[in-house]
Each structure stands twice: as C-alpha cells, then as structure tokens.
Amino acid sequence: MTQWAQSLIRISRFEVEGLQKRLAEVAARxxxxxxxxxxxxxxxxxxxxxxxxxxxxxxxxxxxLDGWTVRRAAAEHALGEVTAEEQGARDALTSAFEELKKFEHVSELTRLAELAERAKRETAxxxxxxxxxRAAG
Incomplete structure (x- = not known):
C-alpha cells in the first residue's frame, strides 16, 4: 500500500472515530x-x-398545569433540536464511513494493480x- 493511501485511510478512520464519539454524545443527550x-x-x-x-x-x-405545559413544550423543543442534531451526526458519520471505504477500495485496487504489474514483469x-x-541450445 502506498504512503498516500495509508495517510488518507488513517485520516478517514480518525474522522469516523470522532464522528462516532459525537454521535454517542448526541444520543446520550x-x-x-x-x-x-x-x-x-x-x-x-x-x-x-x-x-x-x-x-x-x-x-x-x-x-x-400551566407551568407544566410551558416546561413540557420547552422540553419537547429541546428534544426536537437534539433529534435533528442526531440525524445530522448520523448523516455525517455515514458520509465519512463511505469516504473511508472508497479510500480503502482505491488502495486495494492500487495494490492489486501493482501485483499484476509485478507478475507481468516476472512473466516477461x-x-x-x-x-x-532456446536460441542458445
């Protein structure tokens, strides 16, 4: 695997891990x-x-009951906001995971192409x- 591919994969994994932590925090909230x-x-x-x-x-x-209604409305609003934030965090995590898989796929294709080229040179x-x-003998 090339150095650039390893770097991209490491960066992508770091991003995925960070987003997983963020999602866990939002889910707890x-x-x-x-x-x-x-x-x-x-x-x-x-x-x-x-x-x-x-x-x-x-x-x-x-x-x-009047006070309860106001407090419940505020709590429902807060829940709506955190639910939207959670969906955004899930979307970001999905996107980052897809990017990681793309980098891993490109890296694997590059590795296979290098193996095929090496095999081609050996065969030649x-x-x-x-x-x-045959010419000598």
Missing part, C-alpha cells in the same frame, strides 16, 4: 431529553392524583530467459 419528558409526565400524574385527594392541591392544580522476464535458452 437525546436520551436525557426523553427522560426529562418522562419525568415531567410523571410529575403531572402525581400532582393530578394529589389534587383528587387534597382540596388545597386542587386549587393550585391549574397553575401547576521468464519468457525472455526461455527464448534465450
């Missing part, structure tokens, strides 16, 4: 955002149930030796 939504929904259930049995909590339930050398022996 998405999971955290999903957990935040689940916690908000659980809080709503708890407060609604408490309002059924506690008169004072029932009076404050509408205010809680053996043919020449055979012709000389």
């Amino acid at each position: 998405r999971a955290s955002a999903e957990m935040r939504l689940a916690c908000l929904d659980a809080e709503r259930e708890v407060e609604t149930e408490r309002a059924r049995s506690d008169g004072e909590a029932a009076l404050l339930l509408n205010a809680f 050398a053996f043919d020449e030796i055979a012709l000389r022996r």
